[in-house]
Amino acid sequence: MQLGAHVSAAGGVEQAPPRGREIGCDCIQLFTRNQRTWNAKAVTETEVDAFRRARRDSGITTVMSHGSYLVNPAAPEADKRDRSLANMVDELGRCHRLGIELYNFHPGAHLDSGREAGIARIAQTLDLLCDAHPEATDVTLVLENVAGQGTTLGRTFEELAAIIEQVRQPERFAVCLDTAHAFAAGYALHTEAGWETMLETFERTLGLDRLAAFHVNDSKAPFDSRKDRHALLGRGEIGPDAFIRLVTDPRTRDVPMFLETPAGPEGWALEIAWLRAVAAGDRPPLPQIGEIKSGL
C-alpha cells in the first residue's frame, strides 16, 4: 500500500520528499507553485535535478501535484478560461519536467451557465491543455471529485465520466476520490452498504482502473451537505469505519492515498501509523491529535 500526505514545498519542491519521508509517507502530494497567486517563476534545471535526487534518496513512490485553487476550466468568460488554461499548462509542464506522475485538479464551476455547457467547456479546456503538452503523456491528468458547493462540477461520478467522455484523449485522464468530498456529495461511505454502492457506482460510471488516488479526509460537514470541510481521521461525521474499509478492501487498499486532514505533519505521522496498523489487521485507538488550521 502507499500512504502519504500533502506536504509543504516551502523553500523549494526538493524539500517535499524528505519532509514526507520524515513523517512516514510512502507517497506525497505537493503544490509545484503557489496555489493562491497567478504568477510564479519558472522551475530551473537545478531545481529539477534537486527534486529528482531528493525523491530518489527518500524512496518516495508516487508523487501527485495539486493544482491551483484559482483556476476554473469551466468559466463561461473566455478570458478567465484562458487564464486558467495558461496556469494549467504551466503546472502540467512543471510536473513533466519534475517527473511527477499525477496532476490533480478540481473540474471547475459553471457559474450559472448550466451544467452541460460547463462540462463541455471543461472538456475543451482540457483538450487545449493536452495539445499544449503532447510530450507530457507520462503525467496522468487527475480530476478530483468535489463536495458540490454552489455550481461546482464533478460532484458525481457521472459528471466526472461525462468530462472524460468528451475529451479527445481520454487515456490521459484518471480520477482522485476525496472521501470528505464524496461524503458531503451524498455518497454514504460511512455505512457498509453505502461504501459498496459508492464503489459499484464508480466501477459502472468510470471503471476502477481510472481510480488513481484517494484524498483521505474525514468531514466536519454533515452527510450530503455539499460543504467542503475536512476533519481529522475518524473524528468527523464519517467516522473510523470508512477508513478501515478503505485500507482493507482489495479494490482500494493499493491505490495511493494522501491525507489532507487538519492534523499537520506530526498529526499525519500518527494518522499514517494508525492506517498502517489498521491495514495490518490491528484495531488501535484513534490517535490523539491537536487540530491545526489547515493550509489546504
Ligand SMILES: [Zn+2]
Ligand atoms: Zn483538492
Ligand SMILES: [Zn+2]
Ligand atoms: Zn482533496
